[in-house]
Amino acid sequence: MSLKDDLEKLKEEGLKNIAESDEPSELNDIRVRLLGKKSPITDALRQMKDLPAEERPKVGSFANQIKEEIANAIAEQQAEFEKMMIEAKLKSETIDVTLPSHKTKKTGTMHVLHQIIADIEELFIGLGYQVINGSEVEEDKYNFEKMNIPKDHPARDMQDTFYIDDELLLRTHTSPQQARTMEEHDFSKGPLKMISPGKVYRRDTDDATHSHQFHQIEGLVVDKNITMSDLKGTLEILVRHVFGAERKIRFRPSYFPFTEPSVEVDITCFACGGTGCKICKGTGWIEVLGAGLVHPNVLKNSGVNPEVYSGFAFGIGPDRLAMLKYGVEDIRNFYLNDVRFIEQFKGEEA
Numbered sequence: 121m122s123l124k125d126d127l128e129k130l131k132e133e134g135l136k137n138i139a140e141s142d143e144p145s146e147l148n149d150i151r152v153r154l155l156g157k158k159s160p161i162t163d164a165l166r167q168m169k170d171l172p173a174e175e176r177p178k179v180g181s182f183a184n185q186i187k188e189e190i191a192n193a194i195a196e197q198q199a200e201f202e203k204m205m206i207e208a209k210l211k212s213e214t215i216d217v218t219l220p221s222h223k224t225k226k227t228g229t230m231h232v233l234h235q236i237i238a239d240i241e242e243l244f245i246g247l248g249y250q251v252i253n254g255s256e257v258e259e260d261k262y263n264f265e266k267m268n269i270p271k272d273h274p275a276r277d278m279q280d281t282f283y284i285d286d287e288l289l290l291r292t293h294t295s296p297q298q299a300r301t302m303e304e305h306d307f308s309k310g311p312l313k314m315i316s317p318g319k320v321y322r323r324d325t326d327d328a329t330h331s332h333q334f335h336q337i338e339g340l341v342v343d344k345n346i347t348m349s350d351l352k353g354t355l356e357i358l359v360r361h362v363f364g365a366e367r368k369i370r371f372r373p374s375y376f377p378f379t380e381p382s383v384e385v386d387i388t389c390f391a392c393g394g395t396g397c398k399i400c401k402g403t404g405w406i407e408v409l410g411a412g413l414v415h416p417n418v419l420k421n422s423g424v425n426p427e428v429y430s431g432f433a434f435g436i437g438p439d440r441l442a443m444l445k446y447g448v449e450d451i452r453n454f455y456l457n458d459v460r461f462i463e464q465f466k467g468e469e470a
């Protein structure tokens with residue numbers, strides 16, 4: 121048999137072996153056997169020097185052609201193996217994205233009281249007010265004296281609290297922020313308009329409507345020619361925002377040492393619309409906050425001339441607003457951290 125026939129046979133067998141190979145390592149063995157240093161093709165090419173000169177190119181190109189065909193077949197088979205491997209991998213690693221996750225994360229929610237406070241803050245920011253955060257530890261001077269409640273004043277009894285020493289206490293209301301902001305404010309730059317939300321403390325016995333810690337939002341506007349009608353218009357915007365556009369408000373005369381005149385503010389009952397029900401105790405009205413025109417002594421105590429300036433102030437209890445708005449019967453629920461209670465107010469604002 122001629123060298124050519126040998127190579128032809130080798131090629132046929134080789135291609136068959138390649139096509140029948142089952143795995144990459146087997147294919148590699150075939151490659152070494154057919155194309156390696158000791159392969160018959162390499163051998164044939166080596167033997168060419170013994171051939172007559174005119175045959176050499178023919179046999180040479182034939183051998184190279186076979187070498188190339190085998191190399192291509194191996195490369196194709198190799199690619200086939202790789203494709204199969206990828207497919208097998210994809211199959212075994214399939215992820216079912218529709219499966220539920222192991223643990224569904226619970227998202228929290230803003231506490232209902234903070235939802236109410238944030239909502240009121242947003243309203244007043246829209247009306248051009250600053251939001252001021254005061255300190256919960258306050259001086260007697262600001263909590264009482266500057267608010268027109270001297271040391272021996274009986275009004276102190278209604279707001280007994282936790283003293284740190286004789287002159288330092290946990291504030292009983294947010295009203296001290298009135299004096300603090302008036303002292304800071306530069307009236308030559310325009311009116312003072314602020315609200316100040318935060319926690320306040322009283323030495324109350326806790327029950328369904330009393331908590332030793334609760335929230336207030338103080339409001340204060342000081343400018344020239346501020347009157348009761350400014351106060352009434354502002355509070356109307358507030359209660360309609362919180363309790364609905366149909367609410368009416370009324371002022372009842374009252375007493376606070378830091379306002380003169382002082383009023384309690386009632387709104388028409390949002391449950392019965394004013395005809396009388398359990399929530400409004402049959403009166404058709406619900407008391408929601410205290411307010412008044414800033415007492416001249418308070419202005420004076422804060423360095424503001426009452427002959428030139430006047431102001432209105434109000435104090436809101438967000439806890440009470442939340443109780444009314446959502447029918448919560450016990451104020452202590454707000455502070456118990458019972459998730460079953462808190463969760464009911466999901467998605468209100470947040």
Ligand code: DAH
Pocket residue numbers: 292293294295338339376379410411412433434435436
């Ligand atoms: N500071 C009062 C309280 O804690 C609430 C209050 C009433 C604040 C009337 C005011 C006001 O600014 O004008 O009971």
